[in-house]
Amino acid sequence: MAIYFCIQDKPKDREARRKIWAKGLDFDLVGFVLVATFLGALEVVLDKGQEDDWFGSSFIVTFTAISASALVLFIPWALLKSNPIIDIKMLASRQFGACFVVMLGVGAILIATTQMLPQMLQENYGYTATLSGLALSPGGIVTMVMMIVVGRLNFIQPKYLIAAGSAFVAYGMYYLTSLYGDTSFGFFAWSRMIVGVGLPLMFVPITTASYDGIPASKTDQASSLINLARNFGGSIGVSIAQTVLARREQFHQSRLAEQVGTWNPGYHQTLQNAQSYFAGQPSTGGSPSQTGIAWIGQAVEQQASFLSYIDVFVVLGVIAAFIIPLALTLRSVKAGKQQVAA
Numbered sequence: 001m002a003i004y005f006c007i008q009d010k011p012k013d014r015e016a017r018r019k020i021w022a023k024g025l026d027f028d029l030v031g032f033v034l035v036a037t038f039l040g041a042l043e044v045v046l047d048k049g050q051e052d053d054w055f056g057s058s059f060i061v062t063f064t065a066i067s068a069s070a071l072v073l074f075i076p077w078a079l080l081k082s083n084p085i086i087d088i089k090m091l092a093s094r095q096f097g098a099c100f101v102v103m104l105g106v107g108a109i110l111i112a113t114t115q116m117l118p119q120m121l122q123e124n125y126g127y128t129a130t131l132s133g134l135a136l137s138p139g140g141i142v143t144m145v146m147m148i149v150v151g152r153l154n155f156i157q158p159k160y161l162i163a164a165g166s167a168f169v170a171y172g173m174y175y176l177t178s179l180y181g182d183t184s185f186g187f188f189a190w191s192r193m194i195v196g197v198g199l200p201l202m203f204v205p206i207t208t209a210s211y212d213g214i215p216a217s218k219t220d221q222a223s224s225l226i227n228l229a230r231n232f233g234g235s236i237g238v239s240i241a242q243t244v245l246a247r248r249e250q251f252h253q254s255r256l257a258e259q260v261g262t263w264n265p266g267y268h269q270t271l272q273n274a275q276s277y278f279a280g281q282p283s284t285g286g287s288p289s290q291t292g293i294a295w296i297g298q299a300v301e302q303q304a305s306f307l308s309y310i311d312v313f314v315v316l317g318v319i320a321a322f323i324i325p326l327a328l329t330l331r332s333v334k335a336g337k338q339q340v341a342a
Contacts (some may be wrong), residue, residue: 031085034074039232041067046239050246087221090214095331096222099210102162103229105323106202108237109169109316110230113195116241117188120309124302125183135185139192146200158205162327165201166320168194173317177310181302202323212333237319241312249308256300270296 009017041063052060078084090096118132127135153161172194179187207226214222260267274292 028081028083028085031074031077031081034070034077035085038067038070038074039228041070043232043235046235049239050242054243086225087218090218090222090225093213094329095213096210096225098326098330099206100225100229102202102323102326103206103210103226104233104236105319106199106206107230107233108240109173109195109320110199110237111234112237112241112312112316113173113192115238116245116309116312117192121188124181124305124309131185135188136192138189139196142193142196143200146197147204150200150204154208157332158209159327159330159332161201161205162209162330163324165198165205166323166327168198168201170317170320170324172198173313173320176313177317179306179310181306198320209330209333212331237316240315244312244315245308248311249304252307253301253304256304260296260300267296 044063045060045067048057049060055061055064075088078086078088091100114136117136118127118129121127121132121135122129150161172191175191175194210222210226211219271289271292274295277292
């Protein structure tokens with residue numbers, strides 16, 4: 001309401017709007033319904049897939065079919081209509097299509113790491129929600145500073161900035177693979193700062209590169225598609241991360257459990273030490289042997305969890321590394337256009 005009263009339209013803008021309303025809106029309602037159905041159903045699949053065991057669930061299969069059907073119907077509709085709600089020919093171009101894929105990867109990494117790091121800190125390290133948020137805060141500060149720095153680097157081709165940012169993010173993910181049970185607060189803060197350096201090097205140049213070669217009449221669609229890629233990439237990233245986490249935790253737990261048995265000298269010695277320790281402690285409701293076995297079982301579960309989170313960071317690192325060669329395929333932007341696009 002405050003914006004309505006404080007920001008006044010120019011007379012020529014009001015006149016242009018009046019002419020549009022007088023002529024009638026040329027709105028692609030069919031295309032809008034198909035796109036909304038495609039994205040809405042796919043979002044349900046991504047959000048509920050892991051929870052419902054993906055295609056083992058008839059619910060997920062049904063929504064996948066709905067999403068795929070809407071997409072199949074929309075493609076010929078958009079190609080044949082003179083003014084579709086989304087010009088999918090833009091996605092087929094090398095420059096904009098590559099930028100769209102890069103932004104999908106950036107959104108996946110940004111949102112997935114923002115969710116997975118606090119989740120891991122609270123589940124495996126006993127952090128409170130506040131403390132886990134504070135571990136991400138230095139990265140946020142670095143990101144804000146880097147946004148200003150990147151704005152001053154318009155003399156460097158966007159493709160090189162994107163590749164450099166991807167390298168920083170990939171290194172940040174690699175850095176996280178060295179976590180262990182006694183990792184400090186500073187380790188996670190530093191890892192987020194590394195990622196905070198890389199993400200701005202990708203965000204701003206992608207916007208610059210994506211507008212290169214786009215007609216002025218299509219800039220609104222270009223902006224919408226890039227924002228869609230970022231947000232939808234985040235959903236894809238979270239879905240991939242949660243699936244990898246669940247599946248790999250089961251894998252690691254089964255492999256670690258194979259080594260748990262009295263035939264294993266290491267397990268036998270550990271169990272004896274645990275029994276001796278718990279025998280000297282106040283009663284826990286079970287015998288020292290039962291308590292020792294339970295303690296080892298808990299350690300196996302914790303180690304499986306650590307290993308599965310490491311696998312998640314490996315996958316996100318691979319996504320970041322994949323962006324590097326993709327970014328280098330972008331065209332060079334002519335001097336003078338970068339600042340305008342940004």
